[in-house]
Amino acid sequence: xDRPSLIRQSARALGLDAxxxxxxxxxxRAEHLSEWLKLSYHGEMAWMAKSPAVRMDPGTYDSTAxxxxxxxxxxRQPSPSIPRGRIAAYAQGEDYHAILRDHLESLAxxxxxxxxxxxxxxxxxxPVMEKLIAAxxxxxxxxxNTLLIHPEHGPWLLLGCILTDLEISPDAPARDHCGSxxxxxxxxxxxxFPQPYVLDARRCLAYLTIEHPGPIPEEFRPLMGDRIFGCxxxxxxxxxNRHARQSREVRLQPLPRPDLREMLSWDDxxxxxxxxxxxxxxxxxxxxxxxxxxxxxxxxxxxxLPALQxxxxxxxxxxxxxxxxxxxxxxxxx
Ligand code: B12
Ligand code: SF4
Ligand code: SF4
Numbered sequence: 001x002d003r004p005s006l007i008r009q010s011a012r013a014l015g016l017d018a019x020x021x022x023x024x025x026x027x028x029r030a031e032h033l034s035e036w037l038k039l040s041y042h043g044e045m046a047w048m049a050k051s052p053a054v055r056m057d058p059g060t061y062d063s064t065a066x067x068x069x070x071x072x073x074x075x076r077q078p079s080p081s082i083p084r085g086r087i088a089a090y091a092q093g094e095d096y097h098a099i100l101r102d103h104l105e106s107l108a109x110x111x112x113x114x115x116x117x118x119x120x121x122x123x124x125x126x127p128v129m130e131k132l133i134a135a136x137x138x139x140x141x142x143x144x145n146t147l148l149i150h151p152e153h154g155p156w157l158l159l160g161c162i163l164t165d166l167e168i169s170p171d172a173p174a175r176d177h178c179g180s181x182x183x184x185x186x187x188x189x190x191x192x193f194p195q196p197y198v199l200d201a202r203r204c205l206a207y208l209t210i211e212h213p214g215p216i217p218e219e220f221r222p223l224m225g226d227r228i229f230g231c232x233x234x235x236x237x238x239x240x241n242r243h244a245r246q247s248r249e250v251r252l253q254p255l256p257r258p259d260l261r262e263m264l265s266w267d268d269x270x271x272x273x274x275x276x277x278x279x280x281x282x283x284x285x286x287x288x289x290x291x292x293x294x295x296x297x298x299x300x301x302x303x304x305l306p307a308l309q310x311x312x313x314x315x316x317x318x319x320x321x322x323x324x325x326x327x328x329x330x331x332x333x334x
Contacts (some may be wrong), residue, residue, distance in 0.1 A: 003115070004169050011071055012111045014103050015248060018072035018150055018157055020137025022170045024065035027132035036198070043202040045211055055127040058163060062120055065163040068169070070130065070137045070151060070183075071107070073100055073248040082257040085124030085295050086239040088206065088230025089247075090158060092254035095282040097123045098277070099251050100160040108162050117166035123159075138171035144196040145184035145234040151177070154240040156247070177240070184234035189223045205231035209291050210283065215318060221294045221325065228260075228291045229280055231242075248322040260300075261307045266290050290322045297326030305330060 001010070004021055011019040015219050042048040056058045058068060075090040090096055100123045108119040131148045133139050139157070140150040147155040151174075178196075185193050192203035199209040208216055209229055216224070234321050235241075247253070255278070257263065266274065273284040280288065289311065296304050306326060312323035 003111070003166075004171075006067060006167070007107070007111050010107055011103075012277050014106055015073075016071045016103055016107070017074045017153055017248070018139050019096050020134060020171045021072050021168055022068050022070070022133060022137035022173075023312050024058045024062070024068050024163060026059070027129060027136040028173070030129055030132055033129070039200075041198075041200045041202065043207055043211070044213060045201065045207075051127055055129060058128050058133065058161075061128055062163045064118065064165045065120070067164050067166055067168045068133055069107070069162040069164065069168070070134050070139060071104060071138055071160055071162075072134065072148075072153065073103065073151045073160075073249055073252075074156045074245065075252055076153070076156040076241075076244055076246050077252070077254055078246060083259045084299060085226045085228045085260050085292075086232075087228055087257075087280070088232050088236075089156070091229055092253070093249075093257075094207055094277050095279050095281070096158045096252060097125070097279075099249060100158060104160050104162050108164075109308040110271065112162065112164045112166060115166060117164045117287040119164045121160050122161045122163065125160075127208065128161060130161060133161060134159050136173050138174045139155040141176040141178070142173050142197065143176075143184065143240075144178050144182065145188075145238070146192070146193075146197060146199045147235065149177070149238065149240050151240065152243050153176040154242075154244040156241075156244055174218050181239060183237040183239065184222075187233050187237040189231075189233060190220060190227065205233075213287070215321060216290065218325075222298060224291075224294050224298060229283070229288075244298070256298050257284060260292055260296055261304055264289065264296070264307050264311055284317050286318055289319050293319070293322035293326040297329035300330045302330065302334065318319070 037049050052055040052115040068072050104121045112119045134148045150157050190203045268285050275281040308323050308327050
C-alpha cells in the first residue's frame with residue numbers, strides 16, 4: 001500500500017472522520033487575511049494580527065515542513081444538551097484540542113515516525129490557516145459561512161494538522177458547491193457577513209460570547225437569544241448537513257449540565273471543577289457569568305430574579321452590570 005493509503009487507513013482506524021494531504025505551501029486565498037485584518041474584522045483578537053506572514057505560509061511557520069496532513073473530526077451533536085440555553089456543539093463535551101491532538105499524535109507515530117520523518121501538530125491555536133489548508137487538501141470547500149464544508153459531514157468537522165518534513169503525494173483541491181444557496185447568510189442573527197465568504201468577527205456571537213473580553217455591546221445582547229457559548233446557526237442551516245452523522249467521538253458527547261440559575265450560583269472553584277478539560281474553562285468564570293446573565297435577560301422569568309439579584313451584589317463590575325441588565329429585561333417583560 002502507498003503512503004497516502006496507509007495514512008488514510010490509520011486515520012480511519014483511529015476514529016478520524018476525514019483526511020487530506022497537501023504541500024506545505026501558502027494555500028490559495030491566504031492573502032485575503034491582510035485585508036481582513038486591515039478592516040479590523042478580527043476585533044480584539046490581537047493574536048490574529050501578530051504574525052500574518054507566518055499565518056499565510058506554513059513554510060514560514062515551519063521551515064522544514066514539506067507536507068501537511070490535515071484531519072477532521074465531526075463535532076455534530078444531538079441538541080439540546082441543557083434544560084435552558086444553548087452551548088455550541090463543539091463545546092458540549094471535553095476539549096476537542098486535546099482529543100484531536102491525541103489522535104494526530106497516534107497517527108504521526110504510526111506513519112511519519114515509522115518512516116523516519118519529523119512532525120509538528122497544530123490544532124486551532126497555531127498560526128496556520130486550517131480551513132484553507134483543508135480546502136487545498138481536498139477535504140471540502142470554504143463555504144459562504146467561511147467554514148470548511150465537507151460533502152458528507154457538512155460544516156461540523158474540527159480540524160487539525162500534522163506538518164512533516166517527508167514528501168507525500170498531495171490530494172487535489174475540492175470544488176465549491178455552495179452554488180446559489182444563501183441559507184447561512186440569511187440565518188445569521190447578527191448580520192455578521194458583510195459579503196458571502198467574509199465574516200466580520202466583531203458581529204459574530206461566537207466571538208462575542210467566547211473571545212470578546214469586556215461587556216457585550218447592548219445591541220447584540222437581545223440577538224444572543226439563549227446562546228451561552230458559541231453559535232451554530234450558520235452550521236445548522238447548511239444543506240450539506242443532509243448526510244451528516246452525529247460525532248462518533250465519545251469524549252465530545254454532551255456532559256450533563258443543570259439549569260442556568262444553578263450555574264449562576266457556582267463560585268470560581270466550582271466553575272473550575274465543572275469545566276476543567278472543556279473549551280468553556282478558558283472563558284474564566286466572569287465571562288461565563290456575563291453570558292449567563294445575557295441569556296437570562298433574554299429568556300428568564302420572575303423566578304430567576306432572586307438569583308440575579310444575588311449575582312448583582314458581586315464585586316466584579318462586568319458581572320454587576322450584566323446582572324442589572326438582565327433584571328431590567330425581565331422586569332420590562334412583566
Ligand atoms: C479566528 C477564528 C475564529 C473567529 C473568526 C472566524 C473566521 N471566520 O475567521 C471567531 C471567534 C468568530 C470564530 C468562530 C467560530 N469558529 Co473559529 N477559528 C478561528 C481560527 C483560530 C482562525 C481562522 C482565520 O484564519 N480567520 C481569518 C480569516 C481571514 O479567515 P476566513 O474567515 O477563513 O477568511 C477567508 C475568507 O474571507 C476568504 N475570502 C475573502 N474574500 C473572499 C471572496 C471569495 C469569493 C472567496 C471564495 C473567499 C474569500 O479569504 C479569507 C482568507 O482565506 C481557526 C483555527 C485556525 N488556526 O485556522 C478557527 C476555526 C476556523 N474555527 C472553527 C469553529 C468550529 C468555529 C465556530 C463554528 C465555533 C462555534 N460554533 O461557535 C465559529 C464559526 C463562525 C464562522 N462562521 O466562522 C473551526 C472551523 C472548522 C471548519 N469546519 O471550518 C476552526 C478551523 C478551528 C478548528 N481547528 O477546528 N473562529
Ligand atoms: S456563528 Fe452565529 S453569529 Fe457567527 S456568523 Fe455564524 S450564525 Fe452568525
Ligand atoms: S448554507 Fe449554503 S451558502 Fe452557506 S455554506 Fe452551506 S451551502 Fe454554502
